[in-house]
Amino acid sequence: MLQQLFAVTMLNLRSLPSRWDTALVVVICLAGVSGVMVSMLSMADGFAAVFDRAGRADRVIILSTGETYETGSSIQRDQVAPLLSAPGMQRLPDGKPTASLERVTMSASKLAHSTGDGNLMMRGVSEAVWTVRPEAEIIAGRRFTPGLRELVVGRTAQGQFAGLDLGSTISLSGVEWTVVGVFQAGGSAFESEAWADVEVLMNAYHQSAYSSITALLESPSSFNVLKDAITTNPELSQSPIAEPDFYAAQGGTLGMAMRIVGWLVASIMSVGALFAAVNALYASVETRTVEIATLRALGFSSLPVVTSILAEALVLCASGAIIGGAIAYLLFNGYTLSTISGASFTQIQFAFLVSPALFSKGVLWSCGLGIIGAMPPMITAARLPIADALRD
Amino acid sequence: MKFIPLIWSMLWRRRARTVLTAASIAAAFMLYGMLQAVGSTLALGGKTASADTLLTTNRYGFGKPLPYAYRSQIEAVPGVRNALPGVIVPFSYQDSRTSTQPSVAIDPQTFRTDRRFVVAPDQIKAFEATRTGIIVGRDLATKYGWKIGDRITLTTHRIPRADGGIYWDFDMVGLFDYNAELLGEGVSSMRTFVRYDYIDETRAGKGSVDLFFVHVKDVAQVPAVTKQIDTMFQNSGSPTKTQTESEQQRSMMAQIGDVGAIIRAVLSAVFFTLVVVAGNTMMRSFRERIPELAVLKTLGFTDTKVAVLVGAEALLLCVGSGVLGLGLAWLILKPVSHAIAAVFPVLRMGDGVVSLGITFAFALGVVSAVIPVWHSARLNIVSGLSRR
Numbered sequence: 001m002l003q004q005l006f007a008v009t010m011l012n013l014r015s016l017p018s019r020w021d022t023a024l025v026v027v028i029c030l031a032g033v034s035g036v037m038v039s040m041l042s043m044a045d046g047f048a049a050v051f052d053r054a055g056r057a058d059r060v061i062i063l064s065t066g067e068t069y070e071t072g073s074s075i076q077r078d079q080v081a082p083l084l085s086a087p088g089m090q091r092l093p094d095g096k097p098t099a100s101l102e103r104v105t106m107s108a109s110k111l112a113h114s115t116g117d118g119n120l121m122m123r124g125v126s127e128a129v130w131t132v133r134p135e136a137e138i139i140a141g142r143r144f145t146p147g148l149r150e151l152v153v154g155r156t157a158q159g160q161f162a163g164l165d166l167g168s169t170i171s172l173s174g175v176e177w178t179v180v181g182v183f184q185a186g187g188s189a190f191e192s193e194a195w196a197d198v199e200v201l202m203n204a205y206h207q208s209a210y211s212s213i214t215a216l217l218e219s220p221s222s223f224n225v226l227k228d229a230i231t232t233n234p235e236l237s238q239s240p241i242a243e244p245d246f247y248a249a250q251g252g253t254l255g256m257a258m259r260i261v262g263w264l265v266a267s268i269m270s271v272g273a274l275f276a277a278v279n280a281l282y283a284s285v286e287t288r289t290v291e292i293a294t295l296r297a298l299g300f301s302s303l304p305v306v307t308s309i310l311a312e313a314l315v316l317c318a319s320g321a322i323i324g325g326a327i328a329y330l331l332f333n334g335y336t337l338s339t340i341s342g343a344s345f346t347q348i349q350f351a352f353l354v355s356p357a358l359f360s361k362g363v364l365w366s367c368g369l370g371i372i373g374a375m376p377p378m379i380t381a382a383r384l385p386i387a388d389a390l391r392d
Numbered sequence: 393m394k395f396i397p398l399i400w401s402m403l404w405r406r407r408a409r410t411v412l413t414a415a416s417i418a419a420a421f422m423l424y425g426m427l428q429a430v431g432s433t434l435a436l437g438g439k440t441a442s443a444d445t446l447l448t449t450n451r452y453g454f455g456k457p458l459p460y461a462y463r464s465q466i467e468a469v470p471g472v473r474n475a476l477p478g479v480i481v482p483f484s485y486q487d488s489r490t491s492t493q494p495s496v497a498i499d500p501q502t503f504r505t506d507r508r509f510v511v512a513p514d515q516i517k518a519f520e521a522t523r524t525g526i527i528v529g530r531d532l533a534t535k536y537g538w539k540i541g542d543r544i545t546l547t548t549h550r551i552p553r554a555d556g557g558i559y560w561d562f563d564m565v566g567l568f569d570y571n572a573e574l575l576g577e578g579v580s581s582m583r584t585f586v587r588y589d590y591i592d593e594t595r596a597g598k599g600s601v602d603l604f605f606v607h608v609k610d611v612a613q614v615p616a617v618t619k620q621i622d623t624m625f626q627n628s629g630s631p632t633k634t635q636t637e638s639e640q641q642r643s644m645m646a647q648i649g650d651v652g653a654i655i656r657a658v659l660s661a662v663f664f665t666l667v668v669v670a671g672n673t674m675m676r677s678f679r680e681r682i683p684e685l686a687v688l689k690t691l692g693f694t695d696t697k698v699a700v701l702v703g704a705e706a707l708l709l710c711v712g713s714g715v716l717g718l719g720l721a722w723l724i725l726k727p728v729s730h731a732i733a734a735v736f737p738v739l740r741m742g743d744g745v746v747s748l749g750i751t752f753a754f755a756l757g758v759v760s761a762v763i764p765v766w767h768s769a770r771l772n773i774v775s776g777l778s779r780r
Contacts, residue, residue: 025672029416032665036658043654066549066558108453108633119453173452174631261430265423265658272419272662276669279412283676 004304008295012288012308013315019287022280023316029273029280030320030369031327034362036269038328038354040262041361043337046353048255053188055244057220058090059132062213062230065239068249070104074209075238082235083213088226090216092131099215100129103202107172110162111347118338118347120161122151122172123190124198132214136190141166141181146197149204152181154191156349160338164194175204189250192338192348215240254339270369277373281313285377292381293389302382309381310374317370321363328362329354399704406677413673414713417756420666421717422724424749425741427655429725432742445506446606446614447640448475448621451631457600458630460592466606469620471613476502477588477601483546483560485536495526495546495584497591498605503527505607508571515540515566523590526562529581530569540564552596560594562586580729606634663752670760674706678764685768686776699769706761707754714753718746 016023062083063073075083080101089097103124108117127146130136144150153164163170169178177196185191198210217223223242231239285292292305338349403410448466450456466475479497500520503511511519511527519525528538538544542564549558570579592598608617618634625632678685685698693701722741729739 021672021675025668028668029665032661036661040658064549072550106453106456108451174629265427268419268423268426269662272416272423273665275412275416275419276665279409279416279669279673282408282412 001303004300005307008300008304009308009311012312015288015291016312016315019284022283022287025280026277026313026316026373027320027323029276030317030366031324033266033269033273033324033369034321034366035324035328037262037266037365038325038358038362039332039352040265041259041358042328042332042352042354044255044258044262045355045358046350047258047339047348049353050187050189050348050350051247051250051255052244053135053186055247057242057244058217059243060215060217060223060226060240061243061246062215062238062240063211065231065237068246070102070211071106073211073238075101075211075213076209079236079238080210080213082233083230083238086226086229086233088217088222088229090218096128097215098128098131099213100126100132101198101210102126102129102212102214103198103207103209104211105173105201105205105207109170109172112160112162118161120157120172120347121193122201123193123195124201125195126198129195129214132216133185133190135186135188136183137185138181138183141179144180144196147200148197149175149177149200150180151177151194151196152183153179153194155182155184156191156336156338157194157347158182160192160347160349173205187351189247189348214243266365270365274369274373277313277317277369278376281309281374281377282380284312285309285381289384289389292384293386296384296386297390306378306382309378310371313370313374314367317366317373318363321366324366325354325359325362329359395701395704399701399708402681402701402705403709405681409673409677410709413670414709414716416669417666417710417713417753418717418720420662421714421749421753422721423662423717424659424752425718425721425745426725427659428745428749429721429739429741431652431655432745433739443636443638444608444611444614445637446608446618446621446634447637448604448606448632448634449602449640451622451633454602456630457602458604458632460599460601462625462630462632463601463604465624466604466621469617469624471609471617473607473609474501474505475604475606476505478603478605479551479588479591479600480602481548481586481591482550483548483584485544485546495586497586497588499588500525502585502605503568506605510569510571511566518565519587522563522565523587524561524563525565525587527566527568527585528564529583530567531580532582532584533564533567535582538564540566551591553594554596663756666756667759670706670710670756671763673709674760674764677705678702678768682771682776685771686773689771689773689776695769695771698771699765702768703758703761703765706764707757710757710760711750711753714749714756718749 061070062075063070064075067073084097084099089099091097101124105122105124106119107122109120111118130143138152139155141152144152151164151170158164164179166179166182169176171177172194177194183191183195202208202210217226220242223240227240230236295305296302332352333354335352336349337352338347448458448462450458460477463475463477466472476499477497481495481497483495500516503509503516503519515527519527526544528544533539544562544564546560546562547558548560552558553560568581568585570581572579588601606617606621608614614636618636621634622632685702688698688701689695718741725739725741
């Protein structure tokens, strides 16, 4: 029986070249579906990755209760001391918590590759930031000197905005800054920002309150200790959010929208391709009518015949998906796009990410379509009236 | 004309194949219609904005405050009819996490000046007389079941009240619709308008606005007025940036990323696939019918006539399915547009999308018919008949 299955399947696959035109239709359709699907989802994945990369379970962001963005949050100067003395935070040998006081502000700035302005996210940070976010590393120049109007700029920000070259002076929201360094932060959204000393930044823009505090925890499990201490203190109106949750919310809406659009487009294309594939597979069975009837007349049961049709569909769909995925990889992997994100409309740059997982998702999806598409022709072939078919 | 029944029955010679091909073409055109709707929504900026309205915002970024005191200075500029303050308030109703709906705090005069909104005159009067008044978009009122006379409580964390609270009470005094003559049908009214003076006196920080709506007496004066306003505040603590609404929306869209390029890339993949699918169907259908076409020629049909018949069949299939797909897209877009009205006020296929779609369908028919038409014109009766 197994031998029969194998023999008929191989017979069918070997005769594929003689039906190259219908085979090609299936391959091209599925290449289109999986190519578009992989590209669209790689965009969503790449965008999500920018936010995923910044999150660490043992790091928290303290914001005004109910706020999900730093731009809407505020921490008054007199609230800083009780916040920093809360239990659960990692402490340096001198007893000070590893925490960075931060203030974010947006600055309209000339974009490098377009005539318009984009919003550059400026972040005032404490000196401790380099300990709190060890993934942030200077790759050119040096760190800013506390007390001076100096900026370090993320490497993608440098590419996105004009005038952020090392050593240059730039006027941002009416204040002159000198760019002294360029940093990278593991591909996270921080790389689209410019950092300065928080006190200098607040002074320069006449701001009195911090936006947030980012701190390291003793361990991920001390989060609840910290949360209880802060939320039960009546002087405070803030609460901590674990970083992964914070970034999930940041990239959430837009990332989700990209994913939904990606699947929607892929599904509609899939429906179209499915009809085309059924059509082509029918044609393929039609061409083989005499062959199939002969096999049946020789005593082969309908199972090997049906299996051979399924195998043909799977081979064609999988090869289409591989071609489509490969085209998506060649065209889009690493392709960068910048967009505005969140309530603050800051520029975020991200790269399309065609991962092996996504690639195999495309192949699996196509094989699924192949199985569904092979059903109607399989049924037709199984019910083929042998005598009529042979007379034809 | 008399050949239409013939073309029709040629098309239905193989029912299953025609239906399947038509369905795949229709799916492609449905996708085309929906993607183009997204594209034209994003490009719509220039159309929903009126040419005589300028927006004055903070040069350092949208959302940064400007002093209210600028109002009288802007209104003193020659050519300016008025400068009305606006503050964007992201209010939520009930579940604060999901149902954020934008509200704009404005001067009640806005409804007398701005032709994009249609509000009954007695409701404008009621808004002018009620400090806590709120004018609600008709679609939003339907969604929440609000009626004129209702007291509506909204919350926001973004603008703290002077008393520290987050709840704001409003009295619903009217409904607004978008002006369909100006903006076209189908723009969902999913926002609310409240009074700037009420918000400003109740909130913690006072005296600032997010933007001014500057109405100019004559469109020709727009460039001069723009320049004069920005020059006036150039060296102040809050320099301004004045743009027409369409410029403002265009620069916003440019920052979202080149959505148009992504849509074009997807559609090229779709249409390339489609040419292969349709071309293959036509070719197969032609090959099967060689003897029949030979019979037609025997009966006295000229080469041209047979070729035209074959071509017409391809055109009928492609254009018919294309129109079907565009119709499906139109049907689907209606409810979808309603569901996402809070984010996108309009989601519809703009002018030209449908006609361009039909052009594409026509081109598809032509391309897929080229080879069969050529072959059928050259078909030799004897060899055609002997294929049987």
